[in-house]
Amino acid sequence: MKTKPIFSGDTIELTDAPNTMPSEFVQKLINNYRSNQLTAINTKFGMEDAHSIRFDLATLKKFISDIENEAQKVDSGITENDLGIRFYYAAYPQANNWDMMENTPIGTNYAGKHTLVMIPTLKMENADGEILSYDFHPLDASTYNQNSDNDGEQGEVMAMNKALTAVLSQNHGNLIPPDDKKVEEY
Numbered sequence: 001m002k003t004k005p006i007f008s009g010d011t012i013e014l015t016d017a018p019n020t021m022p023s024e025f026v027q028k029l030i031n032n033y034r035s036n037q038l039t040a041i042n043t044k045f046g047m048e049d050a051h052s053i054r055f056d057l058a059t060l061k062k063f064i065s066d067i068e069n070e071a072q073k074v075d076s077g078i079t080e081n082d083l084g085i086r087f088y089y090a091a092y093p094q095a096n097n098w099d100m101m102e103n104t105p106i107g108t109n110y111a112g113k114h115t116l117v118m119i120p121t122l123k124m125e126n127a128d129g130e131i132l133s134y135d136f137h138p139l140d141a142s143t144y145n146q147n148s149d150n151d152g153e154q155g156e157v158m159a160m161n162k163a164l165t166a167v168l169s170q171n172h173g174n175l176i177p178p179d180d181k182k183v184e185e186y
Contacts (some may be wrong), residue, residue: 055174085121090115120136
């Protein structure tokens with residue numbers, strides 16, 4: 001099933017039709033990024049930063065499946081409508097700080113380039129009764145409640161929980177550059 005936006009709110013409607021956008025619109029959005037943010041980054045840092053990232057479908061499906069399966073183990077009442085993924089903009093360390101990447105398959109050709117980090121989200125009610133999508137860690141039941149006492153601050157469920165040493169997340173896709181630009185249409 002595919003989704004299509006409903007413009008009267010922040011929910012989506014399931015439909016059998018593929019979700020599409022006019023290619024001219026897609027090109028304009030990409031050009032806006034390249035003319036503004038990418039140009040500013042390249043100028044400020046004197047580099048050619050990545051302008052796209054690719055994840056294979058199997059990696060994305062596994063990540064989604066892991067979120068769903070692990071959440072169900074903790075709370076069988078959680079549905080796919082309660083879950084989501086937040087994409088954080090991030091950057092790889094500079095080559096002179098590459099030691100933190102020691103146990104990863106990522107090469108120094110990615111040094112300094114931006115990337116995305118995907119973090120699971122779970123809809124939860126805040127103290128004001130609003131339903132918000134909070135970052136959570138499906139392998140840690142304490143992150144399923146945004147009012148939990150992880151450092152004493154409401155809303156700091158996962159990122160501020162100093163006891164967490166690893167979280168369910170996804171990062172490494174193929175960045176362009178350094179990968180070859182000839183495969184891109186836009």
